[in-house]
Amino acid sequence: MAKPLPRYQKLEVTLRDQIETGRWRGGERLPSIRSLCQDYHLSKITVQHALQRLEALGLIEARERSGFFVVPPQNKFEVPGQAPTPDEPKPVSVSQVFQDIMTRSAAFDLLPACNRDEPPPGIIQLNRSIGRALRRQSTRFQYYDEPAGDQELRNQIALRAARRGWIAQADDFCITSGCQQSLFLALMAVCKSGDVVAVETPGFYGVLQLLEQLQLRVIEIPASPESGMNVSALEDVLKVWDVKACVVSPAFATPTGSVMPTEARRGLLALADRHDVAIIEDDIYAESGWLNVPDTLKAIDTSARVIHCSSFSKVLSRDLRLGWVSGGRWHDEILKLKLTSQLASSRFLQEGVAGFIAEGGYASFLRRHRQDLRRRRDQLLELLSGWNVSLRVTTPHGGLALWVELQEDVDTLRLYGRALQEGIVITPGNLFSVSGKFSNCLRISFAHPWNAARVSALKRLPELMI
Amino acid sequence: MAKPLPRYQKLEVTLRDQIETGRWRGGERLPSIRSLCQDYHLSKITVQHALQRLEALGLIEARERSGFFVVPPQNKFEVPGQAPTPDEPKPVSVSQVFQDIMTRSAAFDLLPACNRDEPPPGIIQLNRSIGRALRRQSTRFQYYDEPAGDQELRNQIALRAARRGWIAQADDFCITSGCQQSLFLALMAVCKSGDVVAVETPGFYGVLQLLEQLQLRVIEIPASPESGMNVSALEDVLKVWDVKACVVSPAFATPTGSVMPTEARRGLLALADRHDVAIIEDDIYAESGWLNVPDTLKAIDTSARVIHCSSFSKVLSRDLRLGWVSGGRWHDEILKLKLTSQLASSRFLQEGVAGFIAEGGYASFLRRHRQDLRRRRDQLLELLSGWNVSLRVTTPHGGLALWVELQEDVDTLRLYGRALQEGIVITPGNLFSVSGKFSNCLRISFAHPWNAARVSALKRLPELMI
Numbered sequence: 001m002a003k004p005l006p007r008y009q010k011l012e013v014t015l016r017d018q019i020e021t022g023r024w025r026g027g028e029r030l031p032s033i034r035s036l037c038q039d040y041h042l043s044k045i046t047v048q049h050a051l052q053r054l055e056a057l058g059l060i061e062a063r064e065r066s067g068f069f070v071v072p073p074q075n076k077f078e079v080p081g082q083a084p085t086p087d088e089p090k091p092v093s094v095s096q097v098f099q100d101i102m103t104r105s106a107a108f109d110l111l112p113a114c115n116r117d118e119p120p121p122g123i124i125q126l127n128r129s130i131g132r133a134l135r136r137q138s139t140r141f142q143y144y145d146e147p148a149g150d151q152e153l154r155n156q157i158a159l160r161a162a163r164r165g166w167i168a169q170a171d172d173f174c175i176t177s178g179c180q181q182s183l184f185l186a187l188m189a190v191c192k193s194g195d196v197v198a199v200e201t202p203g204f205y206g207v208l209q210l211l212e213q214l215q216l217r218v219i220e221i222p223a224s225p226e227s228g229m230n231v232s233a234l235e236d237v238l239k240v241w242d243v244k245a246c247v248v249s250p251a252f253a254t255p256t257g258s259v260m261p262t263e264a265r266r267g268l269l270a271l272a273d274r275h276d277v278a279i280i281e282d283d284i285y286a287e288s289g290w291l292n293v294p295d296t297l298k299a300i301d302t303s304a305r306v307i308h309c310s311s312f313s314k315v316l317s318r319d320l321r322l323g324w325v326s327g328g329r330w331h332d333e334i335l336k337l338k339l340t341s342q343l344a345s346s347r348f349l350q351e352g353v354a355g356f357i358a359e360g361g362y363a364s365f366l367r368r369h370r371q372d373l374r375r376r377r378d379q380l381l382e383l384l385s386g387w388n389v390s391l392r393v394t395t396p397h398g399g400l401a402l403w404v405e406l407q408e409d410v411d412t413l414r415l416y417g418r419a420l421q422e423g424i425v426i427t428p429g430n431l432f433s434v435s436g437k438f439s440n441c442l443r444i445s446f447a448h449p450w451n452a453a454r455v456s457a458l459k460r461l462p463e464l465m466i
Numbered sequence: 467m468a469k470p471l472p473r474y475q476k477l478e479v480t481l482r483d484q485i486e487t488g489r490w491r492g493g494e495r496l497p498s499i500r501s502l503c504q505d506y507h508l509s510k511i512t513v514q515h516a517l518q519r520l521e522a523l524g525l526i527e528a529r530e531r532s533g534f535f536v537v538p539p540q541n542k543f544e545v546p547g548q549a550p551t552p553d554e555p556k557p558v559s560v561s562q563v564f565q566d567i568m569t570r571s572a573a574f575d576l577l578p579a580c581n582r583d584e585p586p587p588g589i590i591q592l593n594r595s596i597g598r599a600l601r602r603q604s605t606r607f608q609y610y611d612e613p614a615g616d617q618e619l620r621n622q623i624a625l626r627a628a629r630r631g632w633i634a635q636a637d638d639f640c641i642t643s644g645c646q647q648s649l650f651l652a653l654m655a656v657c658k659s660g661d662v663v664a665v666e667t668p669g670f671y672g673v674l675q676l677l678e679q680l681q682l683r684v685i686e687i688p689a690s691p692e693s694g695m696n697v698s699a700l701e702d703v704l705k706v707w708d709v710k711a712c713v714v715s716p717a718f719a720t721p722t723g724s725v726m727p728t729e730a731r732r733g734l735l736a737l738a739d740r741h742d743v744a745i746i747e748d749d750i751y752a753e754s755g756w757l758n759v760p761d762t763l764k765a766i767d768t769s770a771r772v773i774h775c776s777s778f779s780k781v782l783s784r785d786l787r788l789g790w791v792s793g794g795r796w797h798d799e800i801l802k803l804k805l806t807s808q809l810a811s812s813r814f815l816q817e818g819v820a821g822f823i824a825e826g827g828y829a830s831f832l833r834r835h836r837q838d839l840r841r842r843r844d845q846l847l848e849l850l851s852g853w854n855v856s857l858r859v860t861t862p863h864g865g866l867a868l869w870v871e872l873q874e875d876v877d878t879l880r881l882y883g884r885a886l887q888e889g890i891v892i893t894p895g896n897l898f899s900v901s902g903k904f905s906n907c908l909r910i911s912f913a914h915p916w917n918a919a920r921v922s923a924l925k926r927l928p929e930l931m932i
Contacts, residue, residue: 098805099613099802099805102610102612102613102805102809102810103612103613103614104612105609105610105611105612107609107610108608109608109609112609117604117605118604118605119603119604119605119607123603123607127600127601127603130600131597131600134593134596134597135593137585137589137593137785138583138584138585139583139584139585140785141585141589141782141783141784141785141786142574142575142783142784142913142914143571143573143575143578143784143785144568144571144573144779144784144785145571145785146568146569146570146571147565147568147569148569176808177643177808177811178808178809178810180806180807180808180809181807181808184806184807184808192659193658193659206806206809209805209806210806210807212806213802213803213806213807313610316607317607317608318607318608318609318610318810319603319606319607319609319610319611319812319813319814320607320812321808321810321811321812336565336679337679339564339565339568339675340646340650340672340675340676340678340679341646341647341650341676341679342643342644342646342647342650342787343568343644343646343672344568344644344784344787345643345787346785346786346787346815347785348785349812349815447608448608
């Protein structure tokens with residue numbers, strides 16, 4: 001669907017994939033320019049162009065007379081392990097902890113009460129744009145918006161999709177109350193009670209909650225902290241089980257921040273075609289990537305079986321409650337479900353956000369915000385070095401969190417209870433699975449500035465583990 | 467639950483019930499003061515007080531030496547008939563017309579494009595309040611609101627409930643994206659696929675759509691255009707069928723505008739207790755009543771089996787997308803469903819609306835708006851007198867629409883197609899049933915001012931029936 005990339009960009013993407021998914025590790029030397037020319041049948045100038053771009057991204061560095069080396073990540077830690085092979089499908093039963101964390105408004109903050117700064121300029125601009133839309137509202141307060149949502153907002157979303165390899169139209173989208181509702185509508189449209197759904201493990205707890213609510217059965221596919229869902233493990237599962245849908249987060253999956261390499265993505269879609277599985281793409285973190293924003297799965301979806309779900313919650317504002325879904329072959333059904341379950345979305349809100357994007361406010365907010373996130377991730381890695389316990393940690397290039405694996409005897413659910421007594425809210429690892437796995441893991445967010453209060457809270461955690 | 471009414475008010479309510487539900491018709495004489503004293507064991511002064519209040523409401527008039535007479539309604543028409551006795555439960559299959567009407571933003575307007583006036587002062591005030599909430603947002607854009615919704619908005623909703631006989635707390639409510647979502651969550655919490663749900667017929671098409679979507683079976687209970695659901699017909703049905711829930715709209719039900727008399731309400735709840743049926747109360751039109759705002763069913767719900775659903779869409783703004791649900795014994799399950807299916811609602815929006823109510827803006831908007839609605843209803847009745855066809859019409863004291871019954875050979879679905887060619891959008895009667903009934907009926911809204919364009923559109927309709 002997308003316009004083919006120039007050759008230097010193709011090589012850049014390939015090498016970036018390899019670096020991000022651990023084929024070349026920090027400190028390792030990349031193949032020489034000459035061997036890259038041979039391996040990829042490219043001219044020297046093309047290879048150099050690609051390497052310069054990777055250098056500009058801070059991923060590699062030239063060392064005189066020695067070639068290009070992968071820049072060691074700030075992370076001094078090893079990467080956590082991958083989950084063991086999949087069990088059989090089982091009903092979901094997720095803990096009360098999720099509801100508890102949400103009631104404390106603490107999904108991404110150790111100390112939700114400590115943040116009372118001025119909003120960044122981008123948010124002020126966004127809110128002004130919504131205010132202008134309100135003043136332009138005239139008598140439209142008396143009408144429901146059309147079920148698919150505001151045309152101009154859908155246009156802006158389509159324009160952004162096009163930069164990620166997917167030539168979409170406004171009519172490909174339906175506006176929702178956030179990515180969670182998009183996932184809900186997608187699962188409602190594809191599955192009926194008792195169906196089996198494959199998910200990554202560790203994976204997003206919100207999806208596990210949805211599967212429980214919709215009385216679906218889940219099969220957990222091991223996901224690597226670096227390269228995401230293990231497609232060959234999925235293949236084994238598809239041979240045995242009749243899987244209706246697969247929920248996957250190819251770009252900065254939570255909790256690990258993994259990115260699926262291009263080949264794994266192609267493999268996933270080929271598998272889905274062969275076994276007639278719906279792919280539900282949770283794309284919510286993609287735009288946070290500071291090195292690059294990975295393409296969406298829709299860019300290589302030739303059979304309209306990818307349902308793309310996303311929202312503005314993770315990169316702009318969690319209080320907008322505006323998301324979208326592009327349902328592929330299930331789109332009409334999803335539109336009908338949206339209409340039936342909530343009639344419409346708020347038009348002035350959509351117009352305000354559409355105006356903010358159209359005027360360039362969103363792009364410049366993102367540029368600044370990504371650098372903030374990168375800096376906060378590095379600070380978090382540095383702070384974790386001060387922990388006097390043994391741990392393994394991921395180093396994502398996007399998303400809002402690190403995945404921390406502690407010694408096997410640490411029980412982070414117990415830690416959750418202890419931390420809560422001191423006003424600290426953590427996200428324990430077993431929230432990210434239905435199998436009681438990851439009980440020695442933690443998701444730690446770097447969404448917020450590391451002010452003194454948060455730094456103390458973080459320092460306090462290892463003391464509470466004993 | 468509610469404080470007992472003073473005796474004169476009890477009599478007032480009783481007589482009003484009787485007038486509104488047709489026991490005393492326009493032009494008929496009420497019983498004498500003396501016989502009212504005897505029948506109700508009241509003093510003369512109490513009876514006089516009640517009659518004076520009814521006179522002030524414009525419901526009765528004193529004629530010298532003859533007593534009190536029911537004021538003939540503006541409506542010169544007869545009231546449409548009640549639907550025949552119920553059939554057996556059946557799967558729902560509702561027409562595409564609903565989706566079509568919503569896509570045209572035409573749920574309550576014959577000519578959705580013709581309205582571009584200034585918004586009323588109340589709406590400007592509301593939007594300013596939302597704007598202020600946006601400016602106060604600070605860093606809260608980074609946090610999800612708690613699943614139940616903003617505490618202050620829930621407080622304000624509870625305060626309004628108290629005026630309607632229901633002493634509620636903020637924690638009794640969960641904020642939703644509108645009444646449709648409230649109904650959706652209520653049905654999801656109570657029913658599972660294949661369950662039987664009783665509804666009024668004619669009744670709200672949005673509920674029929676929901677039942678279809680959730681694969682529930684429906685049984686239609688005849689509803690009188692004046693007094694709503696026929697409780698003894700429901701009783702017959704409950705003897706035969708295992709009904710899980712009953713969706714009912716006791717205050718200005720759409721499409722007829724009927725109000726359930728107090729005794730029928732008590733009968734309904736007693737039946738529900740006896741047969742263990744959940745009562746889902748669609749309360750969305752209640753606050754539009756210009757003679758009075760009927761109590762909610764919750765006021766007499768002693769067994770927490772009423773799920774109260776409402777929103778601001780019908781009396782304030784259809785573009786807010788803010789509703790609420792109070793789930794009785796199912797409330798925890800509903801809260802969990804809300805969390806799982808959309809995480810949270812927009813906090814700044816809720817704060818803006820809560821501020822508008824707290825400052826008195828909502829109450830004064832409602833006072834003016836109800837009088838607008840009353841006037842527009844009267845204008846519509848007058849305009850219908852000019853139709854050169856035979857018809858029967860309801861005269862509601864609230865809601866946004868009249869229910870018009872035409873001659874049996876008129877097919878309003880065909881009329882829908884014809885009118886659409888001229889840019890006129892009508893709401894055909896068979897949308898309000900799953901049984902193909904009411905094909906000679908129309909719901910006509912008086913939500914909008916009768917400007918020249920709408921008047922011509924309305925005049926054109928009978929010509930298109932031939």
